Amino acid sequence: MQTDPEFDSLVPAQSFDRRRFLVTSLGAGFAAAVQPVMAQTAISTDVAGLLAGEVKVPVGDGEMVAYRATPAGKAKAPVVLVVSEIFGVHEYIKDVCRRLAKLGYCAIAPELFARQGDPRLTSSIPDILANIVNKTPDAQVLADLDACVAWAAGQGADGKRLAITGFCWGGRITWLYAAHNPQLKAGVAWYGRLVGATSEFMPKYPIDLVGQLQAPVLGLYGGLDTGIPLETVEAMEAALKQGNAAARASHIEVYDNAPHAFHADYRPSYRKPEAEDGWQRMLAWFARNGV
Template sequence: MPQDAEFASLVDAPGFDRRSFIVTALGAGFALATQPVAAQTAIVTDAAGLVAGEVRVPVRDGQMVAYRAAPAGQQKLPVVLVVSEIFGVHEYIRDVCRRLAKLGYFAVAPELFARQGDPRSIDSIPDILARITGRTPDAQVMADLDACVAWAGAQGADAGRLGITGFCWGGRITWLYCAHNPAVRAGVAWYGRLVGAVNEFTPRHPADLTGELKAPVLGLYGGLDTGIPLDTVEAMESALKRGSPAARASEIHLYDNAPHAFHADYRPSYRREDAVDGWQRLLSWLRDKGV
């Protein structure tokens, strides 16, 4: 079935409740809050040889939009969940999925803010934090990621070889999911916050969960990241050494001269050398852990 026909059939499927989900399509391009895009550095990965595009993932209260990319005609591929920054599943996240698919992975990036709103349409980062990401419950996110794993398995992927990676907001979620799901084999967290305010939406943070990690995590952090103080990174490293077996197998790599979002090739924060090195570390980490 052509991708657009598949998309239409899913939207019109019984049980798809438009009232439950504000975001029902991903659109195209980059988030408004990330403009202007640094076109000279933004990486563009084509979809040749891939099955790539929007899908609907059944969740407990409807169907959630997601982006899926995988090598065409192949089954039993290892699964990698890709968790976005605060900007949602815009073009950068979709491109990361295609990069992974070109390497033989079944990559899925769910729009985890689907019930709260569309951060891609908002041009103010404070507004995104206040109206959307700050009101997205961790418990909801964990359940939605579980649903993505089940959906990938139903598509013929090998959900037993499961990895997760995420950026910024998604980096924090990567740590949390590796403490949540015992099926995960490996996680790679790009500059995910380790501590923070505790409330009904975010009752615990990665630093609280080192004793519960079920999969080893590779943390990739920037030494010049003003939003994630070095003392919290160092405290996390110490806590990992006292944590679960998976925590003790985890690692944090610090790029001394990198700012926050150094992998985001469409933004001024991009640092090519560190981003390339981090990507190679990600691939090695996943493969070494059987993903």
């Protein structure tokens, strides 16, 4: 099974053109590129007591589809943005939202690739990267996440108690968003790439933004991750120690025997002990930082 490299692009937010949204519905099931699913380990969370399903979030150039799960009848639930892997908002990401909602959070996972294409329907990881992920501007992603916060607040959630978590590609976005939104209270990045070669479309990596972090981030990484070498994790740890207050309050936990995507319970990479420990650390991190 291939790992999920985080290839992203960045353009100024004001340069966005109005364009057609190619994804207007999330459908059901798991992404084609990760079939067959490890059904014996894939976690399935029911919707009892929840308000859960697709929503449309107004953004600058139209409406973006997202998955929202929140406790039914609960006002002012804290908001957690859930950022997907390169595979988009498929069943695993939806289930993560439901798990969080069962704990009292309003969790929202936007389809951040909606303008570029539907990675859930593409069976080739190189095609997803080349044709969808690489063409999705980071600045667009950050603006879309801001729109989700505003939408959730408009629906009665507490946008002032705001956290973000993301997986693989979403892990890198988590670090970027922590340097973007001063209202953020906490971030938890699951194995997001930290360093890399920059380009016109990708001028910044998390290590370049340490001095701009607005909220502390918990990084959860695998010691056996071949796509994110340990030396890059160690470089990030060193940079955090020399950063601003939010950076110094951040922490990276490395699971020595875990590969990339160790939380992905529907894939062979899943490692139950590390995934469960990371989940508990995430919840404690949110609570410690007021979310």
